[in-house]
Amino acid sequence: MSEVLAALRVLAELDHALHHLSGRLADLDQDELVLQDRLRAEDQAMARRREEHRKLRQSALDRTAEADATDAKIREYQHKLDHEIISYKEMEFLREQVKLLRARLDQLSEEALRLMDAVEEDAKKLAEEEQRHQERRAKLTEELQALGKKREALQQEKAALEARREEALGRLPPLVRQRYEQLRARYPDPVVYVDGQACSGCHLRLSEATMLKLREGREVVTCENCSRFLLLRW
Numbered sequence: 052m053s054e055v056l057a058a059l060r061v062l063a064e065l066d067h068a069l070h071h072l073s074g075r076l077a078d079l080d081q082d083e084l085v086l087q088d089r090l091r092a093e094d095q096a097m098a099r100r101r102e103e104h105r106k107l108r109q110s111a112l113d114r115t116a117e118a119d120a121t122d123a124k125i126r127e128y129q130h131k132l133d134h135e136i137i138s139y140k141e142m143e144f145l146r147e148q149v150k151l152l153r154a155r156l157d158q159l160s161e162e163a164l165r166l167m168d169a170v171e172e173d174a175k176k177l178a179e180e181e182q183r184h185q186e187r188r189a190k191l192t193e194e195l196q197a198l199g200k201k202r203e204a205l206q207q208e209k210a211a212l213e214a215r216r217e218e219a220l221g222r223l224p225p226l227v228r229q230r231y232e233q234l235r236a237r238y239p240d241p242v243v244y245v246d247g248q249a250c251s252g253c254h255l256r257l258s259e260a261t262m263l264k265l266r267e268g269r270e271v272v273t274c275e276n277c278s279r280f281l282l283l284r285w
């Protein structure tokens with residue numbers, strides 16, 4: 052009988068350890084989700100920042116292209132004025148247009164230069180931000196990898212505990228094993244010690260008859276109230 056009791060005790064300890072391990076694995080999952088969220092937010096923020104820079108660069112390019120087009124138009128009109136035979140009315144019109152376009156070109160060139168300067172300055176800032184982003188990213192990735200390793204270790208530990216559990220279960224008589232599994236589905240602690248003269252699972256006082264059977268140690272004893280297996284000493 053003492054061997055069955057010993058196997059029950061080992062089983063209960065293993066299940067307790069497995070329960071604890073499951074909790075640690077769940078915590079790990081939670082930590083991993085938090086880290087993944089942070090990584091995602093980090094990447095999204097950087098993507099927005101790159102897009103902002105791309106738009107600024109595009110607006111500088113657009114303004115430059117507009118200036119080039121205006122310049123081409125001025126040349127075209129000037130060529131007409133210089134080399135073609137045109138009416139006085141048309142000449143007056145083209146001269147007026149050239150004047151207007153030159154003013155516009157000055158404005159566009161100034162804007163294009165200002166935007167190019169802004170792009171250059173922003174590119175420097177972006178490069179610094181990119182570096183800090185990569186540093187933060189590397190740190191988060193490292194933390195995630197560390198979590199992965201921890202999980203691997205815990206899972207190995209779990210597999211070892213489960214193997215020992217199977218072995219302990221195999222040492223129990225079929226009826227006791229069945230009873231244990233039934234109790235385990237109901238309570239986190241199917242095997243409890245006796246505290247004074249009370250079951251430490253349900254805290255109710257045990258009868259003298261139960262106490263006597265326990266002291267004799269000849270059979271597996273269960274609590275008359277909650278049915279948990281009872282042990283005299285833990």
Ligand SMILES: [Zn+2]
Pocket residue numbers: 250251252253254255274275276277278279
């Ligand atoms: Zn009880």
